[in-house]
Amino acid sequence: MTSTDTTAQAAPPGTAPYRWRWAALFIILAAEVMDLLDAVVTNIASPTIRAELGGSAAVIQWLGAAYTLSMAVGLITGGRLGDIFGRRRMFLIGAMGFTVGSLLCALAQGPELLIAARVVQGLFGAVMLPQGLGMIKEMFPPKEMQAAFGMFGPVMGLSSVCGPILAGWLIEADFWGTGWRMIFLINLPLGLAAVLAGMRFLPESRSPHPLKLDFAGVALASLAGVLIIFPMVQGREHDWPLWSFLMIAASVVVFAIFGWYEARKARAGGDPLVVPSLFRKRAFTGGLLTGLVFFSGMIGFSLVFNLYTQMGLGYSTLKAGLAMVPWSLGMVVGFGLAQPLQKYGRKLLHGGTVLMALGVLAILITLNLAGIGVTPWQLTPALAVTGIGMGLLMAPFFDIVLAGVEQHETGSASGTLTAVQQLGSAFGVALLGTVFFGVLGGNVSAAADDAAPKLRAELAAVQVTGAPQDRIVEGLRACGHDRAVAKDPAEVPASCRRLQADAASAASGPEAGAAVAKAVASAGAEAGKEGFGVAMKTILLVVDGMLLLTFLVAFLLPEHARED
The missing domain is CATH 1.20.58 (Methane Monooxygenase Hydroxylase; Chain G, domain 1)
Incomplete structure (x- = not known):
C-alpha cells in the first residue's frame, strides 16, 4: 500500500470499498475500549487512590465526574471538528492527547492534579471517539455496514465485564510498586499502538459541507x-x-x-451546537429526560456500590471488581435477549426498566437477609437480574429516541444524546455520592448505638463499669461518626484518639486492656459495616425511585423505533 492510500478520501458509492477497512475498524474499537475502561476503573480504584493521595470524599466523586463532564462538553463539538479538519487527523490528535492524559494521571502526586488529568483525558477522548462513526460510514459498503456496527456490542459488553476485574487485578498485583497508577499506565502502549496503527490504516475523510464551530x-x-x-x-x-x-x-x-x-x-x-428544532419534538425531549434520569441512577449506583463493597465490607479491589461481574454479564445477556424483541419498542424499554427495579429491590432484600457478612455469591442473582434489565432497556433506547428526528437533524441529535448520557453520568456520581456520604455519618452513629449493649456487656466482664464504660460507649459513637465524615482518611480524628486513651485508662491490667481493646475494635468494625449497609440501602431506594421516574418519562417516547 502506498502512503497515499490512507490519506485518500474514503471511497464514494459505486467504487471499490476502502482496502484496509477492517484493520481501521479494529483501531476504532481499540479507542472505544480505552474510553470504556477509563470510565469505570476509578469506580474500583477510588478508595485506594484516596488512601494514598489523601483528600476528602469529594475526591472520589470528582475522579468520575471530571472525566464524564469534560467528555459531555467535548462530545457535542468533537464530531464537528472531524468534519472540518479531517476525521483521521482529529482521531490521531485525540488518541495522542488521551494517552498523554493517562500518563499525567499515573504521575499525579496529589488529588487536584489527578482530577485535572482526568479532565484532559475526557476532553481528548471526546475528540477521538466521534470520528469512528463517520469513518465507518464512508469505509464500508452497505452490505457490510451492519456487521461493522455489530462489532461494537460484543466489544462494549466484554469491556464492561473485564474492566472492573482488570482494574482490581492491576491494583492487587502492584507491578513494580505502581499500585493504582497501573490502571492508567496500561493506556500508554494501547494509545501509542492506536496512533501508530491509525497513521498507517485509517482513511482521511471529512464532510463536504462541514458545519462551523459554535x-x-x-x-x-x-x-x-x-x-x-x-x-x-x-x-x-x-x-x-x-x-x-x-x-x-x-x-x-x-x-x-x-x-x-x-x-x-x-x-x-x-450553525448552532444543538439544532433548536429538536426540542420541539416530544420524542427527543422525552429521550433526553429519560436518558438523564436513567444514566444518573445507574452510574451513581455503580460508584456507590464499589465504595460499599470496599470501604464498608472490606473487599479487596479485585474482589470488588469480581462482585460486579454478574451485573456486567447480565447486561450482555439483556442486549442479546433484546435483539429479537426490538419490534416491541417502548414496551421492551418499559419491561427492562421494571426488571431493573426488581433487581435493585432484590439487592436490598439480599442485604437485609445476609447482613454485614454478605458475600459476592449472595449478591450474584440480584445483580444479574439488574444487569439483564439494563440491557433490555438500553438496547432499543437510542433508536426509539431518534424515531421522530429528521435526517438533517440526526447528527446533532446523536451528539446531544451521547453528551446528555455523559452529563447524566457526572450528575449521578455527584448526586448519589453526595447522598451516600451525607447519610453515612449518622448511620454509623446509629449502628454504634445498636452495638452498645453488647459492648457494655463485654466491658462489664472485665470490670469496666460506670463512668469509664459510658465514656468508651460514647467515644465509640463519636469516633465512628467522625471517621465516616472525615475529610482526610489518613488523619485520626480527635474523638478516636480520646477513645483510645479512655479504653487504655479504664483497664485494670494488661489482660483487661487487651480485652477492652478487642471489644472496642469489634464493636467499631461492626458499627462501621452496619452504617455503610444502611447508607447503601438508602441509595438503593433512591435508585428505584429514579427507575420509577424513568418508567414514567419514557411514555413521552414513540412506541416504536425507526424502520431504517
Missing part, C-alpha cells in the same frame, strides 16, 4: 454543567452554604441562555 455554545454548555456539578459535589463538605444553592440556580439560568442563544443562531442562518 464556540459560544460550547462555553455556555460547559459553564452550565460546571455550575450544577460543582456545588453538588462540594456543597455537602461545606455544610451547604449559600453559594452552593446560588450556583445551582445559576446553572438553570445559563441553560436557558444557552437555549435562547442556539435558537437565535439558527434563525440567523448560523
Whole structure:
C-alpha cells in the first residue's frame, strides 16, 4: 500500500470499498475500549487512590465526574471538528492527547492534579471517539455496514465485564510498586499502538459541507454543567452554604441562555451546537429526560456500590471488581435477549426498566437477609437480574429516541444524546455520592448505638463499669461518626484518639486492656459495616425511585423505533 492510500478520501458509492477497512475498524474499537475502561476503573480504584493521595470524599466523586463532564462538553463539538479538519487527523490528535492524559494521571502526586488529568483525558477522548462513526460510514459498503456496527456490542459488553476485574487485578498485583497508577499506565502502549496503527490504516475523510464551530455554545454548555456539578459535589463538605444553592440556580439560568442563544443562531442562518428544532419534538425531549434520569441512577449506583463493597465490607479491589461481574454479564445477556424483541419498542424499554427495579429491590432484600457478612455469591442473582434489565432497556433506547428526528437533524441529535448520557453520568456520581456520604455519618452513629449493649456487656466482664464504660460507649459513637465524615482518611480524628486513651485508662491490667481493646475494635468494625449497609440501602431506594421516574418519562417516547 502506498502512503497515499490512507490519506485518500474514503471511497464514494459505486467504487471499490476502502482496502484496509477492517484493520481501521479494529483501531476504532481499540479507542472505544480505552474510553470504556477509563470510565469505570476509578469506580474500583477510588478508595485506594484516596488512601494514598489523601483528600476528602469529594475526591472520589470528582475522579468520575471530571472525566464524564469534560467528555459531555467535548462530545457535542468533537464530531464537528472531524468534519472540518479531517476525521483521521482529529482521531490521531485525540488518541495522542488521551494517552498523554493517562500518563499525567499515573504521575499525579496529589488529588487536584489527578482530577485535572482526568479532565484532559475526557476532553481528548471526546475528540477521538466521534470520528469512528463517520469513518465507518464512508469505509464500508452497505452490505457490510451492519456487521461493522455489530462489532461494537460484543466489544462494549466484554469491556464492561473485564474492566472492573482488570482494574482490581492491576491494583492487587502492584507491578513494580505502581499500585493504582497501573490502571492508567496500561493506556500508554494501547494509545501509542492506536496512533501508530491509525497513521498507517485509517482513511482521511471529512464532510463536504462541514458545519462551523459554535464556540459560544460550547462555553455556555460547559459553564452550565460546571455550575450544577460543582456545588453538588462540594456543597455537602461545606455544610451547604449559600453559594452552593446560588450556583445551582445559576446553572438553570445559563441553560436557558444557552437555549435562547442556539435558537437565535439558527434563525440567523448560523450553525448552532444543538439544532433548536429538536426540542420541539416530544420524542427527543422525552429521550433526553429519560436518558438523564436513567444514566444518573445507574452510574451513581455503580460508584456507590464499589465504595460499599470496599470501604464498608472490606473487599479487596479485585474482589470488588469480581462482585460486579454478574451485573456486567447480565447486561450482555439483556442486549442479546433484546435483539429479537426490538419490534416491541417502548414496551421492551418499559419491561427492562421494571426488571431493573426488581433487581435493585432484590439487592436490598439480599442485604437485609445476609447482613454485614454478605458475600459476592449472595449478591450474584440480584445483580444479574439488574444487569439483564439494563440491557433490555438500553438496547432499543437510542433508536426509539431518534424515531421522530429528521435526517438533517440526526447528527446533532446523536451528539446531544451521547453528551446528555455523559452529563447524566457526572450528575449521578455527584448526586448519589453526595447522598451516600451525607447519610453515612449518622448511620454509623446509629449502628454504634445498636452495638452498645453488647459492648457494655463485654466491658462489664472485665470490670469496666460506670463512668469509664459510658465514656468508651460514647467515644465509640463519636469516633465512628467522625471517621465516616472525615475529610482526610489518613488523619485520626480527635474523638478516636480520646477513645483510645479512655479504653487504655479504664483497664485494670494488661489482660483487661487487651480485652477492652478487642471489644472496642469489634464493636467499631461492626458499627462501621452496619452504617455503610444502611447508607447503601438508602441509595438503593433512591435508585428505584429514579427507575420509577424513568418508567414514567419514557411514555413521552414513540412506541416504536425507526424502520431504517
